[in-house]
Amino acid sequence: EVQLVESGGGLIQPGGSLRLSCAASGFNVSWSYMTWVRQAPGKGLEWVSLLYSGGSTYYADSVKGRFTISRDISKNTLYLQMNSLRAEDTAVYFCARDLRRTGWYSHWGQGTLVTVSS
Amino acid sequence: NFMLTQPHSVSESPGKTVTISCTRSSGSIASYYVQWYQQRPGSSPTTVIFEDNQRPSGVPDRFSGSIDISSNSASLTISGLKTEDEADYYCQSYDPSDVVFGGGTKLTVL
Numbered sequence: 676e677v678q679l680v681e682s683g684g685g686l687i688q689p690g691g692s693l694r695l696s697c698a699a700s701g702f703n704v705s706w707s708y709m710t711w712v713r714q715a716p717g718k719g720l721e722w723v724s725l726l727y728s729g730g731s732t733y734y735a736d737s738v739k740g741r742f743t744i745s746r747d748i749s750k751n752t753l754y755l756q757m758n759s760l761r762a763e764d765t766a767v768y769f770c771a772r773d774l775r776r777t778g779w780y781s782h783w784g785q786g787t788l789v790t791v792s793s
Numbered sequence: 794n795f796m797l798t799q800p801h802s803v804s805e806s807p808g809k810t811v812t813i814s815c816t817r818s819s820g821s822i823a824s825y826y827v828q829w830y831q832q833r834p835g836s837s838p839t840t841v842i843f844e845d846n847q848r849p850s851g852v853p854d855r856f857s858g859s860i861d862i863s864s865n866s867a868s869l870t871i872s873g874l875k876t877e878d879e880a881d882y883y884c885q886s887y888d889p890s891d892v893v894f895g896g897g898t899k900l901t902v903l
Contacts, residue, residue, distance in 0.1 A: 710892055720830075720838065720883050722892040733890045736794075769837060778887040779828050779843040786837060 677701035677782045679770050684787030691760050691791075697753040697770030697784055705748045708773035710780060711755050713766035713789075723768070724755060728776075738764075760791045795819045797884050797895035804901035809874050813898045815884035816866040827867040828885045829858055832897075838883065842869060876902050 683695040711723040724744040725733040732744050743756040753770050767786040774781035796818040805811040827845050830838035840849050842858035860867045871878055879902045884895040
C-alpha cells in the first residue's frame with residue numbers, strides 16, 4: 676500500500692529555517708515524480724516544488740531561491756528545506772506522488788502545518 | 794507560466810447536475826492533462842477525475858470530466874448530486890516546469 680507521511684512542521688520565527696520530510700512506503704521515491712503543495716489557512720492549493728525521477732527540480736516563483744527539494748534514496752524520503760521563512764509561508768504542506776508520470780498526483784500525505792510567526 | 798480559473802462557488806439542489814469550469818489562460822488545454830481533486834475540510838485532496846476524463850476506482854460514475862479546445866477549458870460535471878458531494882473542488886494541470894492549481898470551487902448542495 677502506498678503511503679506518504681509528512682513531518683517537520685511547527686512554529687518558526689520569520690527568517691528562520693525548517694526542513695520538512697515526507698516518508699514514503701509502498702513505492703520508490705527515486706523512480707517517481709514527487710511534488711510539494713501547500714495550503715494557507717482558508718485558502719486554496721498552491722504548488723511549491725517538483726522533483727523528477729531524473730533529478731530535475733522546479734519551484735514556484737514565490738519560493739525560488741529560498742526552498743530546496745531533495746530526496747534520500749536510502750531512506751525513501753522526500754524533503755523540503757525552507758529558508759528565510761516569511762509569514763506568507765504559513766500553510767499546511769502536503770507531499771504528493773505522480774503515479775503515472777502524467778501530472779496526476781494520485782497519492783497525498785496528510786500534511787504538516789508550518790506556522791511562521793514571531 | 795499559466796493560470797487556471799474556476800468559479801469561486803456553485804450551488805445546486807440534491808439530485809440535480811452541476812458543472813464546474815476551469816479555463817486555462819495560455820497554452821492549449823489539450824497539451825497537458827487536467828485533473829480534478831475533491832477536498833473536504835481538514836482532509837487531503839482526493840482525485841475524482843484524472844487525465845481529463847478518467848475516474849479512479851471507487852469514484853462513482855456521477856462524476857465526469859471533459860475538455861473543450863474551443864474555450865480552452867476543462868469541466869467537471871457531477872450528476873445526481875448528493876449532500877456528501879459538498880466540498881471544495883480544484884482543477885490542476887501542468888507543463889514540464891510548472892504545476893498549476895485552479896483557485897478552487899466551493900460546491901454547496903442545498
